[in-house]
Amino acid sequence: MTRSDANDVDHPKSGGTRQLTRFLDRQDLEVLIQRLTDDGYQVVGPTVDQGAIVYGDITTSADLPIGWTDLQEAGRYRLQRRDDDAYFGYVVGPHSWKKYLFPPVTVVASADRTEVGWQMSTPDETPPRYAFLGVRACELAAMKIQDKVFTGGPFVDPIYQARRNAAFVIAVNCTQAAPTCFCTSMNTGPRCSSGFDLALTEVVDGFLVEVGSDAGNELIQRLPVTEATSKQLARGETSRQQAVDQITKRMDTGGIQSLLMDNLRHPQWQDLATRCLSCTNCTMVCPTCFCSSVSEVSDLTGDHIDRERSWDSCFNIDFSYMNGGPTRNSIASRYRQWLTHKLATWHDQFGTSGCVGCGRCITWCPVGIDLTQEVAAIRSSPGLKADDIERDASSNGEAAS
Amino acid sequence: MNLAAASATANPHNPWLAHTVRIDRIVKETPGVATYDLVFEDAAVRKKFTFRPGQFNMLYLPGLGEIAISISGDPNQTGRVPHTIREAGNVTRTLAELSVGSTIGLRGPFGAWWPVDECVGRDVVLVAGGIGLAPLRPVIYDLLSDRERYGRVTLVIGAREPAALLYPSEYDDWIRAGLDVQVTVDRSVGTWHGNIGMVTALLHRLPLPDPGNTLLLTCGPEVMMWYTVQGAMERGLKAESLYVSLERNMNCAIGLCGHCQFGPQFLCKDGPVFRYDKVASIFKVDDL
Numbered sequence: 001m002t003r004s005d006a007n008d009v010d011h012p013k014s015g016g017t018r019q020l021t022r023f024l025d026r027q028d029l030e031v032l033i034q035r036l037t038d039d040g041y042q043v044v045g046p047t048v049d050q051g052a053i054v055y056g057d058i059t060t061s062a063d064l065p066i067g068w069t070d071l072q073e074a075g076r077y078r079l080q081r082r083d084d085d086a087y088f089g090y091v092v093g094p095h096s097w098k099k100y101l102f103p104p105v106t107v108v109a110s111a112d113r114t115e116v117g118w119q120m121s122t123p124d125e126t127p128p129r130y131a132f133l134g135v136r137a138c139e140l141a142a143m144k145i146q147d148k149v150f151t152g153g154p155f156v157d158p159i160y161q162a163r164r165n166a167a168f169v170i171a172v173n174c175t176q177a178a179p180t181c182f183c184t185s186m187n188t189g190p191r192c193s194s195g196f197d198l199a200l201t202e203v204v205d206g207f208l209v210e211v212g213s214d215a216g217n218e219l220i221q222r223l224p225v226t227e228a229t230s231k232q233l234a235r236g237e238t239s240r241q242q243a244v245d246q247i248t249k250r251m252d253t254g255g256i257q258s259l260l261m262d263n264l265r266h267p268q269w270q271d272l273a274t275r276c277l278s279c280t281n282c283t284m285v286c287p288t289c290f291c292s293s294v295s296e297v298s299d300l301t302g303d304h305i306d307r308e309r310s311w312d313s314c315f316n317i318d319f320s321y322m323n324g325g326p327t328r329n330s331i332a333s334r335y336r337q338w339l340t341h342k343l344a345t346w347h348d349q350f351g352t353s354g355c356v357g358c359g360r361c362i363t364w365c366p367v368g369i370d371l372t373q374e375v376a377a378i379r380s381s382p383g384l385k386a387d388d389i390e391r392d393a394s395s396n397g398e399a400a401s
Numbered sequence: 402m403n404l405a406a407a408s409a410t411a412n413p414h415n416p417w418l419a420h421t422v423r424i425d426r427i428v429k430e431t432p433g434v435a436t437y438d439l440v441f442e443d444a445a446v447r448k449k450f451t452f453r454p455g456q457f458n459m460l461y462l463p464g465l466g467e468i469a470i471s472i473s474g475d476p477n478q479t480g481r482v483p484h485t486i487r488e489a490g491n492v493t494r495t496l497a498e499l500s501v502g503s504t505i506g507l508r509g510p511f512g513a514w515w516p517v518d519e520c521v522g523r524d525v526v527l528v529a530g531g532i533g534l535a536p537l538r539p540v541i542y543d544l545l546s547d548r549e550r551y552g553r554v555t556l557v558i559g560a561r562e563p564a565a566l567l568y569p570s571e572y573d574d575w576i577r578a579g580l581d582v583q584v585t586v587d588r589s590v591g592t593w594h595g596n597i598g599m600v601t602a603l604l605h606r607l608p609l610p611d612p613g614n615t616l617l618l619t620c621g622p623e624v625m626m627w628y629t630v631q632g633a634m635e636r637g638l639k640a641e642s643l644y645v646s647l648e649r650n651m652n653c654a655i656g657l658c659g660h661c662q663f664g665p666q667f668l669c670k671d672g673p674v675f676r677y678d679k680v681a682s683i684f685k686v687d688d689l
Contacts, residue, residue: 108417111463117442117504118463120419154670155416155655261664264686291659293652298464305463307417312658319660322650323489333688341662348665 022225023232026206029061029087032170035222036131041168044100045133046093051079053093055100058133065090072178072359075368088134088202091178092358096287097139098146100130101163104311108159108294113303127162135171135196137189138181138358142287143169144195148350149290168215171196175239177246180359182372185251188356190243201236208236249359251372252379253343256353259379260344264336268378273332275367280313282361282369283338288354291319314338339371416655419461419506420446425481427501431565433488434532435497436473438481439507452476453514454539455646455674459654460484460496461506468492469651469669471536472510476543482507485535485567511654513674515540515618516644523614524552526607528600528629530559530621534567536646536673537620545578552614555581555607559600559621562588583607601628604636612637620646627684630677643677645684664689 024032036043037059047056048065058064070090071078082089109122135143143164150160171192183189192199197216201208208228211217228236283289293312298305312319314337320327328334346354355371362370422439429435439460441447452458452472459467468490474483488497496505517540525544529537537556544554556575560566563586572582585596585603596603600621609615615638619629626645633643647668652660654669661668664683666675683689 109419111419111461111506113463117421117423118506119421120461120463120506122415122418150657155657157655157657158415158417261682264683264689290657293658293660294467296464296466302464309658312660314659314662320650322648327649328688330688337662337689340664345662345665349667 021228021233021236022209022211022220022223023228024200024207024209024223024225028224029064029207031224032219033058033061033133035219036133036168039219041129041131043131043133046088046090048079052077053079053090055093055095055097061087064088064134069176070178072180072363073368074180074362074370075365077363084204086202088172088200089176091174091176091181092136092138092360094285094360094364096142096285096358096360097132097135098142098287098290100128100132101143101167102146102150102157102160102290102292102311106159106309107306108309109307111305111307122158127159127166129166129168130163131168131170133170133172135169135192136174136358137171137192138183138186138356139287140169140171140192140195141183141186141188141356142358145288145346145350145352145354145356146290148352149288152350168219169196169198169212171199171212173199173201173236173240174243175202177243178359178363179248180362180370181247181357182249182251182359183357184244184247185249185253185372186353186355186357190247191240201240203232203235203239206232208232249372251355251357251375253353256375257344257347259375260340263378264340266378266381268374268381269332269336271377272335272369272374273330275369276315276331276335277366278315278317278331278334279366280315281364281366283313283315284311285360285364286342287356287358287360288342289313293319314341339374342371343375416508419459419467419508421504422482422507424499424501424503424505430485430567434485434567436483436485437496438474438483439505440481441507442504447480450479450482450510452482452510452539454517454543455515455536456510456512457536457654457673458482458484458507458509459511459651460486460492461508462492462495463506465492465495467506467508467652467654469511469654471646471673473535473538474542475546476539477546485532485538487532508654511669513670513672515646515674516616516676517543520544520616521550522552523616524609524611525554526557526604526609526615526617526633527555528557528559528604528617528619528621528626529567530600530619530625531561531565532567533619533621533625533646534558537618538568540618541575541580545575545580548579552611553581553608554579555583557583557585557600557603557607559585559603559625560587562586563590563593563595599628600625601632604629604632607636609636609638613639616642616644618644623647623684640678640681641676645675645677645680646673647675647680648673 043058045058046053064087067085069082150157174190196212199210291312294309297308342354421442425440426438457471461467470484473485617633619626630643649661649668652658656667656670
């Protein structure tokens with residue numbers, strides 16, 4: 001591995017020695033998909049649907065967004081035809097792979113009324129075996145982050161873990177970047193360095209293929225690959241460098257934990273509240289956001305209950321509801337929770353930032369809020385640590401028991 | 402891939418699985434508050450279940466949902482697991498309509514506990530406000546079960562009114578066992594001859610002969626705990642000798658759902674009991 005970063009976890013896929021880079025002819029991408037399908041994997045990857053590039057089932061390479069690219073900026077996303085037939089000539093869409101590993105809706109437990117009272121159970125299902133085709137470096141980083149959240153303990157989410165263990169990961173190196181991308185600031189990309197079984201770099205007539213695991217090595221033996229020529233390698237390097245060169249957005253992460261946590265009363269939060277709609281889009285598209293709620297879903301008899309876990313968001317007012325009212329009653333407090341968690345307290349909790357720099361929250365924010373600009377605004381006028389403790393204390397002086 | 406296999410084997414039990422428990426006894430405590438003694442249906446689980454003072458369980462009423470409730474019983478006794486519950490929302494109101502013999506679900510125990518081991522050889526002050534006495538009762542039982550190991554042990558109880566005092570029938574037993582019990586109410590009634598005012602006023606005049614060697618554990622409304630820790634520090638107690646038990650919306654109890662975050666802390670797995678200096682910087686931030 002050429003690069004180590006804070007997001008690296010102890011993971012079999014991050015080990016191993018780098019092998020020869022191979023070359024897969026463009027038309028043989030079909031063979032890769034077929035081999036995975038024959039091996040029992042459900043191949044999922046980018047498809048064009050609903051005016052965006054979203055992840056869905058892939059049965060043939062024709063399902064991929066051939067010749068499409070995405071134009072992104074704060075609050076804006078559009079598809080556009082490319083002047084070539086690239087399979088992976090786009091950046092990232094609104095979906096992330098978390099929808100497969102941490103499903104938007106899933107049953108975590110059930111209850112049945114019996115003659116001897118309520119009996120509880122947990123689902124005993126064989127996890128789907130996904131082959132993820134087209135995972136970007138920032139998304140590999142996001143998976144490593146969610147690995148820590150869901151499997152780092154003290155408790156392990158069995159649903160995430162089973163799906164993650166069963167998954168086969170084919171990464172694709174970015175050869176272009178959007179104005180919303182800032183993975184280089186977060187040390188997550190654009191180069192895929194670990195956490196994959198195979199990694200592809202798309203060049204004009206095919207793909208450079210790197211092996212990242214034993215499973216990847218086993219599969220590549222059954223693919224019609226050749227040893228990559230120095231010319232092909234150079235082309236790949238040029239393509240990957242193009243992505244690096246296109247990244248213009250930066251976020252200064254220096255001392256970001258104390259920057260944000262020392263400024264919990266900064267006026268920027270109020271300024272944000274005048275723009276943020278608290279719509280939850282940023283948390284839905286974020287590849288690391290993991291908040292959820294369990295609700296009770298009863299059948300008509302009321303004798304069988306499923307406990308259904310759904311994605312939730314710290315931007316929902318009910319999210320912090322506690323005997324009598326929400327703890328975070330204002331948009332300012334909810335945005336502050338999201339941003340401080342993502343960029344600051346995530347470090348305390350999981351030893352890594354919760355942000356991978358994919359830019360989705362910027363693109364999909366309906367009013368175009370850009371978190372990197374909000375951080376910069378706080379950084380440009382820090383020190384407003386108006387410590388209201390004394391004032392708070394004197395205004396809450398009643399009902400002390 | 403065998404991702405994180407180590408942590409999986411360390412915790413093989415599916416943390417989403419609730420055990421069936423039967424309501425064995427219901428004790429009406431105060432208006433709207435009752436203690437439910439729960440017994441695991443599975444004898445093996447019953448035998449194995451242990452908890453530390455301050456830990457909580459998720460009680461589950463199928464079709465209604467789960468609630469996080471601190472265990473209010475004696476950690477040295479097995480069998481019946483008591484939970485003192487105030488009617489507050491859908492789940493607790495429905496629970497109040499159940500009778501002895503009904504079954505519900507239980508996951509737990511979860512969370513960090515009061516520093517009972519650190520209390521050995523030291524003076525201890527427990528400050529409880531209202532229902533906040535329930536999560537502290539296991540500490541009382543624990544300390545009194547081996548009373549000689551500790552110095553002065555004082556319990557300061559505050560309640561809105563005399564009728565709202567929790568477990569009053571036990572106070573004499575506790576006093577006989579070596580606990581200094583101090584009680585105060587916000588509002589008096591004609592028959593009340595005790596203290597009137599906030600727990601902080603009582604704390605202010607409490608004899609604290611060795612403040613540098615005194616631990617204070619408090620549970621109650623956040624504002625009460627805030628004034629309690631401020632008052633304790635004014636009396637010479639160290640911030641690292643003060644413990645609070647916090648409350649936030651709790652959904653999964655296993656650190657996976659995000660609801661109970663308080664700054665960097667997950668209340669379910671890092672708390673609910675915190676050493677005060679760990680949360681001091683964010684304790685009084687509005688809407689955090």
